[in-house]
Amino acid sequence: MPHFGNGKICYIEIPAVNVEPSAGFYRTCFGWDIRTRGDGSTAFDDAVNEVSGTWVTGRAPSHEPGMIVHIMVANIDKTIAAITAEGGAVVQPVDPASPEVYALFRDPCGNVLGVYQDPSLAAGNQP
Numbered sequence: 001m002p003h004f005g006n007g008k009i010c011y012i013e014i015p016a017v018n019v020e021p022s023a024g025f026y027r028t029c030f031g032w033d034i035r036t037r038g039d040g041s042t043a044f045d046d047a048v049n050e051v052s053g054t055w056v057t058g059r060a061p062s063h064e065p066g067m068i069v070h071i072m073v074a075n076i077d078k079t080i081a082a083i084t085a086e087g088g089a090v091v092q093p094v095d096p097a098s099p100e101v102y103a104l105f106r107d108p109c110g111n112v113l114g115v116y117q118d119p120s121l122a123a124g125n126q127p
Contacts, residue, residue, distance in 0.1 A: 002049055002050045003050065009051060010051060010052070011052055012051060012052075012069060013053055013054055013056045013059075014053060014054070014055050014056070014109075014111060015055070015057075015059040015060060015061045015062065015111060016055040016061075016109045017109055018109075019055040019057065021087075021108060022055050022108065022109050023055060024086075025086045025087065025088065025107055025108055026044060027044075028082060028086050029086055029088070030046070030047060030071055030073070030079075031047040032044045032046055032047060033045045033047075033049075037054075042054065042055055061107075061109050061110035061111045062110075063106075063110050063111075063112065064112065065091070065092075068104065068112060068113060068114045069113050069114065070114035070115065070116040071113060071114070071115050072115075072116050072121065073115050073116065073118070074117070074118070074121035074122055075117065075122065076102070076103060079115050080093075080105070083105050083115075086108070087108035088106060088107050088108055089105065089106045090104070090105055090106075091103075091104040091105055091106050091112055101119075102114055102115060103115055
């Protein structure tokens with residue numbers, strides 16, 4: 001069950017020109033559950049059912065890094081390979097000198113987001 005509480009980030013709107021391929025990108029790269037709402041719109045729940053959201057048309061993508069949402073992953077190399085295979089691009093690669101393992105990517109619609117490799121997930125210590 002999701003953890004609810006005051007101040008929790010709970011919902012994200014992702015700009016998309018074409019919702020279906022964008023939804024497929026996030027399903028393939030991050031394991032998000034894609035669903036159709038009662039009104040016919042496409043929504044998602046992240047892989048651990050903590051954050052939900054939707055794709056919105058008619059809104060410009062976030063092309064330049066400003067506020068960046070990072071998606072937690074177990075293996076950043078495999079994730080980056082999936083991102084590029086699915087039409088995304090690396091904007092800022094992993095810095096081998098950084099104590100944190102993260103990168104920025106552009107999804108196929110042009111939005112810039114981040115991926116962060118959590119040490120406990122990378123070590124196979126998933127809850």
